[in-house]
Amino acid sequence: MGRPHRRGGPRRHERMTTALSADVVAAIEDLELAARLVVEGLRAGAHRSPMHGFSSEFQQHRAYRAGDDLKYLDWKLLARTDRLYTRMFRETTSMSVMLVLDASASMSFPETGLSAWRYAQVLAASLAHLVVSQGDAAGLLAMSGERLTFIPAKGGRPHLRSLIATLDRLEPGGDWQPARAISRGAELLKRRGLVLVLSDFHDEEDSTRRELRRAARSGHDVSMLHVIAADERSFPYRGDTEFEDLETGERRRVDAGVAALAYREGLAAFLGRCQEGAVRDHIDYALLSTDVAPERALRDFLLRRGADRRRASA
Numbered sequence: 001m002g003r004p005h006r007r008g009g010p011r012r013h014e015r016m017t018t019a020l021s022a023d024v025v026a027a028i029e030d031l032e033l034a035a036r037l038v039v040e041g042l043r044a045g046a047h048r049s050p051m052h053g054f055s056s057e058f059q060q061h062r063a064y065r066a067g068d069d070l071k072y073l074d075w076k077l078l079a080r081t082d083r084l085y086t087r088m089f090r091e092t093t094s095m096s097v098m099l100v101l102d103a104s105a106s107m108s109f110p111e112t113g114l115s116a117w118r119y120a121q122v123l124a125a126s127l128a129h130l131v132v133s134q135g136d137a138a139g140l141l142a143m144s145g146e147r148l149t150f151i152p153a154k155g156g157r158p159h160l161r162s163l164i165a166t167l168d169r170l171e172p173g174g175d176w177q178p179a180r181a182i183s184r185g186a187e188l189l190k191r192r193g194l195v196l197v198l199s200d201f202h203d204e205e206d207s208t209r210r211e212l213r214r215a216a217r218s219g220h221d222v223s224m225l226h227v228i229a230a231d232e233r234s235f236p237y238r239g240d241t242e243f244e245d246l247e248t249g250e251r252r253r254v255d256a257g258v259a260a261l262a263y264r265e266g267l268a269a270f271l272g273r274c275q276e277g278a279v280r281d282h283i284d285y286a287l288l289s290t291d292v293a294p295e296r297a298l299r300d301f302l303l304r305r306g307a308d309r310r311r312a313s314a
Helices: 022-027 031-045 075-081 116-133 157-169 178-187 205-217 230-234 256-280 294-313
Strands: 059-063 085-089 096-102 137-144 147-154 194-199 221-228 240-244 251-255 284-289
Touching: 022 116, 031 116, 031 157, 031 294, 096 116, 096 147, 096 178, 116 137, 116 157, 116 194, 116 221, 116 294, 137 157, 137 178, 147 157, 147 178, 178 194, 178 205, 205 221, 205 256, 221 230, 221 256, 221 294, 251 256, 256 284, 284 294
Parallel strands: 096 137, 096 194, 194 221, 221 284
Antiparallel strands: 059 085, 137 147, 240 251
C-alpha cells in the first residue's frame, strides 16, 4: 500500500497511574526502559491483572482427528458450532513464546513522529519483558527483505536484555515475506507454544492466513497483533499529494481529497478481512493503533484474550 512520502494518546487513570502515552514512547530512546515502564504500568494499573497468563490459561482448540482421546472433546463447542474440536492443554512446564516481527520498510511510516515500527518495537519488547518476568521463555524472529534475525526462546534476565538489545538494533527495510517468517517462527519453537505476529499485514493476505492457520493446527496458540499508524487510519492529507510505496519506491501523485473516500473504504475492507479471517480460523486478533498508549493497547489485548479463553472453557 502506498504511503505519503512525508512525515508529518489518550490518558488512562487507574489507581492513580497514568499510561505511558504514545508521544512519550516516541521520545524514549532506551527501548529496555520503555518496555519496563509499559510493563510496570500494566501491573500497577490493572484492577484485575491481565498477566495470568500466557502460561496458566493457555488452551488451544483444533479440529478433531480420528484417534483423538474422546475425553478431550469440547461438547459445549460442539453444541454451539456443530463441529468436533479437541481441547489441547499446554504442558505444565514453562511456556515458550515466539515474537514474529515484520521489519519491512512499510513499517517505517510515518517518517516523523511515532512510526508503526517504533510502536511495534516497544510492544515486542514489553511482551518479551512480561513473558520472561513470569518465568516463561521469549524468542524473536524478525524479517527485513531477505534478512532474518533469530533469537531462540529462553528465559532469564540476561537473555531478555540480549533480546531487547537485538530488537533495538533492527532497522526496517525491504519487503515482508509473511509465509516464510510465520512458518519459520512456528517451526523454531521446540514444542507447542505461543506465536505472536506483529505486522501491518499489508502483504500477501492469502499466504499470511494460510501460514497462521498452519501454525495453529500444529498446536501453537497464535495471535495477530495488527499495528497501524494513526495517520494511516485517519488519512489527514489534503490537496495534491505525492505518495510513495516505501517498499517498491513507486510514486504516484493524486488529489488526496478526491482519493480519501476510496482510500478509507479500501482500508476498512482490508481491516475487516483481517479480523474476519482471524475469527474464522480461531486466531486471536488485535488492531493496535499508534495513537493509543502501549500499556492500554496491551492490557486490552491480554484481558480480551483471557476472557475469550474463559468463555471457551465454560
